[in-house]
Amino acid sequence: MAPELDLTQVPQERRYEMLARALQMLPPNGEIIVLTQGAARPLLQRLIAEHWGRFDWTPLAEQGGCWRSALRKRDAPLQSLTEFLSADHERIDGLYSRMLSMVQAGRDARAEFRLFETAMRRHIAMEEEGFFPEFDRMMGLEGQGPTAVMREEHVEIRELLDRMSGCAAEGDRAGLLAAGETFVTLIEQHNLKEQQMLYPMADEAFGAQTDDLLRKLALY
Ligand SMILES: [Fe+2]
Numbered sequence: 001m002a003p004e005l006d007l008t009q010v011p012q013e014r015r016y017e018m019l020a021r022a023l024q025m026l027p028p029n030g031e032i033i034v035l036t037q038g039a040a041r042p043l044l045q046r047l048i049a050e051h052w053g054r055f056d057w058t059p060l061a062e063q064g065g066c067w068r069s070a071l072r073k074r075d076a077p078l079q080s081l082t083e084f085l086s087a088d089h090e091r092i093d094g095l096y097s098r099m100l101s102m103v104q105a106g107r108d109a110r111a112e113f114r115l116f117e118t119a120m121r122r123h124i125a126m127e128e129e130g131f132f133p134e135f136d137r138m139m140g141l142e143g144q145g146p147t148a149v150m151r152e153e154h155v156e157i158r159e160l161l162d163r164m165s166g167c168a169a170e171g172d173r174a175g176l177l178a179a180g181e182t183f184v185t186l187i188e189q190h191n192l193k194e195q196q197m198l199y200p201m202a203d204e205a206f207g208a209q210t211d212d213l214l215r216k217l218a219l220y
Pocket residue numbers: 124127150154190194
């Protein structure tokens with residue numbers, strides 16, 4: 001388990017300083033879990049403004065208004081949208097697999113399901129609210145073209161998530177496994193299309209402006 005930095009009881013004016021120092025002290029690829037009360041957005045905005053390219057910030061789970069987020073020190077600067085969003089696909093795949101093995105073993109998988117669901121919904125929000133509108137503007141597509149297809153698939157993915165979420169809450173193991181199978185088939189094809197076509201297209205179209213887009217996406 002990564003060490004924790006609990007900022008929930010720290011006075012507001014000292015939080016950023018502690019966070020920045022923790023990042024500085026991390027070894028490359030080192031990770032800590034940061035606990036914040038409410039949204040960590042102002043902290044994250046400042047971290048992005050002052051240390052962009054040197055870290056990954058990933059919100060993990062929320063409970064009672066308290067967020068747990070992972071802060072990892074990068075060993076190399078972020079290069080592309082393809083790298084950023086593909087890494088998130090991989091992370092979500094890992095969270096799904098961990099949840100699935102818990103369900104298959106007949107164990108309580110509610111916490112693992114929450115982690116997976118939070119990650120999946122955040123990824124979709126990043127794409128639909130942050131990435132797709134910028135991509136459409138850049139390509140002059142206005143909601144048509146590849147992002148329209150991806151949005152349609154997101155609708156299906158979200159429906160499956162809702163169904164799986166209901167099953168997870170009720171402890172319906174068979175229902176969760178059945179919906180999970182459909183989910184995996186759908187997400188595999190969806191991610192492949194994004195990683196092989198949409199993301200590289202975007203990297204090429206955005207060119208030097210990719211970094212501005214990545215800074216925006218990092219705030220989700
Ligand atoms: Fe997507």
